[in-house]
Amino acid sequence: MKFDTPATTNPIDQLKVIGKPTNRIDGPLKTTGLAPYAYERHDVAANQAYGYVVGSAIAKGRISSMNLDAAKAAPGVLAIVTAGTAGKLGKGNFNTAKLLGGPAIDHYHQAIALVVAETFEQARAAAALVRVEYARSKGAFELAAALDAAIKPPAVFGTEPDSSVGDFAGAFAAAPVQLDARYTTPDHSHAMMEPHASIAAWDGDKLTLWTSNQMIAWSVGDMAKTLGIPKENIRFDSPYIGGGFGGKLFNRADVLLAALGAKAARRPVKVALQRPLMINNTTHRPATIQRIRIGATADGKITAIGHESWSGDLPGGGPETAVAQTRLLYAGANRMTAMRLAVLDLPEGNAMRAPGEAPGLMALEVAVDEMAEKLGIDPIQFRVINDTQVDPEKPSRPFSQRQLNECLKTGADKFGWARRNAKPGMTRDGQWLVGTGVAAAFRNNMNAPSAARVRLDTAGVVTVETDMTDIGTGSYTIIAQTAAEMMGLPLDKIVVKLGDSAFPVSAGSGGQWGANSSTAGVYAACVKLREAVAQKLGMNPLDAVFAGGKVKAGRRSAALGDAAKDGELVAEDKMDYGDLAEKYQQSTFGAHFVEVGVHAATGEIRIRRMLAVCAAGRILNPKAARSQVIGAMTMGAGSALMEELAVDKRFGFFVNHDLAGYEVPVHADIPHQEVIFLDETDPTTSPMKAKGVGELGICGVAAAVANAVYNATGIRTRNYPITLDKLLDKLPAIA
Amino acid sequence: MKSFTYERVETPAAATAAFAKTKGARFIAGGTNLLDLMKLEIETPAHLIDVSRLALDTIEPTTDGGLRIGAMVRNTDLAADARVRRDYGLLSRALVAGASGQLRNKATTAGNLLQRTRCPYFYDTNMPCNKRKPGSGCAAIGGFSRLHAIVGASDACIATHPSDMAVAMRALDAWVETVDGAGKTRSVPVADFYRAPGKTPHLDTVLAPGELITAVTLPKPVGGTHIYQKVRDRASYAFALISVAAVVQKDGSGRVALGGVGYKPWRIEAAEAELPRGAKAVTAKLLAGAKPSHENAYKLPLVERTLAGVLAQARG
């Protein structure tokens, strides 16, 4: 099916199942520990051996010698895989650095060997006996020091590095009110609960990988390329994923090394990346340095807006697209954005939840707050004044839906914004300085082609098969809701099977495109199934009404399952997209409101209240969507206050590479969180009329926190995370 | 992890005897620190002597009005003990400010005193670290040292001791009781228990190999207002950037010990004489000669401000 004209009324609009706050259908499995994660698939292959990964001890250079004798002789060892033994390996399209390094080393903890043994403990003990000598070479590890050598990178996923409209320099210089400020965001780690983990088994030249992966088809293709075998010989299976946040979009060392280890050991091998290895071995959100310039008239109209961002990556890598939202968020006739990329020999930078917008808004939405203050205009009002209903770089393109102002106003009412004292440092609660802040949330909507197969059996049960993944987002549930709505069934008559590369290729989970795209694919397949059912029952598909497990046309009525009495009915289709996303700018919007307390003595910052108002198309399942948003708000709070990979500029690695050192929020850090979804349907996005929320929820949170800290203390912090050491010397003296 | 042998002992004498018999032996109590270190081969004992079931798990009054806390009393039980809560509130508060509920259920009094530093380079066996591997250098000096010591450090090591409990015990003038292989017992003030890093940062304490901690004793209660203020980047489940343990009397006199600033809980009795003159004066004496790194100079004002807040709180 091709979606190339805005949706009209369709069966989804009945909203009997879609749009209802529905518990996750995989919830009981998750909460009782019965949903098997990759490393726990003990039943899928007999005789599984254990692999343990050895990571490089240097950041850049070469392995000069590797002595495996002691490791090989250790108890239980079955095989050792290194670049030397693995044979010729290709590199996947989505990896910048090789997943198995050596002799050349590209980054710290790059995998250089896998030790396979009978037990995990034996593999771990033997791995410690691998003796490696290195020849270190000089690397570049500091973004601030590499700026001068930064280059203009090629376009990333269609995003050009530069944009320019009107005369930015002239308009900025002429603006009566100006802001020119520099912001920094640090490297972030996905730090998901479930580590990257895989089990591999070969059957002749056929390889099966039970793994934890967000994008099945991409990863099958990359694995084929890396191993130099046909795609058809590889099967991925990833039904449950314990968090990914972009860290599992692509293959990582676990899955490649499991495959190589299983080949070498001639039996199934399982590998989980050790937690202390994960942070440097896998990808991270790259640090940025951003410069924002805004010029406005005295009455608050933006006349010039400029946003530049510098980030670093390994040679061949890409930039963090931190200026992306600035091209679209606010009006202003004269505009410029630019991204520059420096070569850094740190681990590979790549996508993490809302890549681009998350760090971009950390800067932009503080700049907007600063500008509002300079103008003496309430920050909500300043945003409202500069709203635009069209793409400000290409005014012929309207936004398909844009309710940013409504988000801000609804939130202001609910949060009690009117009671706020705009003057910083004025509100006190015991030892705490209290302040509130606001920021806009913005994340683009992306649609991706997505296919599904649906099967109807005589019992009237519909089974959906698609290689879509559920990374904790609720894909199982919204897909079941979609099929139930389309086929007129209750949820318990729907079975959803995901994550298997044997199923039709879906959009996968990433870029918050999963919910709308994958359900649209299921919609397409269900339209076909409805036709097949009607035909089988001798009804006109256009007249057939699917409801309550029955199909009715005129006076005729039959149980849905009757259509399958001569055998299962199977339908498969894929949703493809026309050019609606070019004609309309499809984006999701929100507003974050935060209240913080800053301890007057210690400078510790604790969040007291959080509210998000989101306008993101049809909300398929408000309960699952709320979970996505509160999780994202939590992550945003982490990026505001504590998350930072500490770079050792001499050794070239992230020092705090475990969950003790890389702090993410705990329960005690997160107060009550409230989420409001505005009523919205977006007929330009798909027949589901939905968009994504999983990434919108993090966008702007950190800036709202930073703005609240400013309101509490009068201290402006432009460098994240906002830790107490950045406030201390400016806090008022303690009596 | 290296393979090791294991035995469980029933009496302190059996524990020390077992130690003498086996090369490379170590005691293990709750295991919440030692096992993590063994998995990373930072510690590589050949033999573990499990002392967690020794009958050293009671809290008894002493003849001079204090308390004797068995070495195997769990952190949870110690924090919840009614006498501790009434008379040594500082200790109870310091304990619950540490780790998590699950960890405190396992962690013991002795193990807590002997937990090792949380310096991230100590945890990464690819990195030079004199504490882990004597003579290899110190990666923290000139590196990521935001969390490190500002006082008492040496050119060989700038690590801090991470215990919260020990800071309260130092402020309360606790003593550590031990027994060695020959059956000889001794009692060491917490004040003298930790060794300055000097050129030998691999030696954390004055304990001799095989010397077993049997108890910690607290002198009789000193009254006053007890405040343990732990400062950290996240609200829970994080080690202290710094902490202040204070006992403040009605007349303004009192005691102050600091966590997170040095290789041991940091207390200088002479500084306490400055208490009536306020936090600035106390801090100046407490942290005289401080040598912060390029990343942790913030700890100096942080200590002063936190102490000022604590004193204000104590005044009510």
Ligand SMILES: Cc1cc2nc3c(=O)[nH]c(=O)nc-3n(C[C@H](O)[C@H](O)[C@H](O)COP(=O)(O)OP(=O)(O)OC[C@H]3O[C@@H](n4cnc5c(N)ncnc54)[C@H](O)[C@@H]3O)c2cc1C
């Ligand atoms: C995630 C995490 C967070 C934490 N957060 C904090 C925190 O915020 N604040 C804090 O203070 N602590 C914290 N801790 C540390 C925790 O308090 C210690 O791990 C615990 O107290 C150690 O006690 P244990 O009985 O488990 O010791 P073990 O691990 O069993 O032993 C520790 C050491 O003591 C030796 N030992 C044990 N008993 C004796 C004895 N009787 N005589 C002689 N030697 C002995 C062992 O040989 C070993 O060297 C944290 C730990 C973890 C894992």
Ligand code: SF4
């Ligand atoms: S500070 Fe001490 S523990 Fe840390 S690296 Fe240096 S020697 Fe090792």
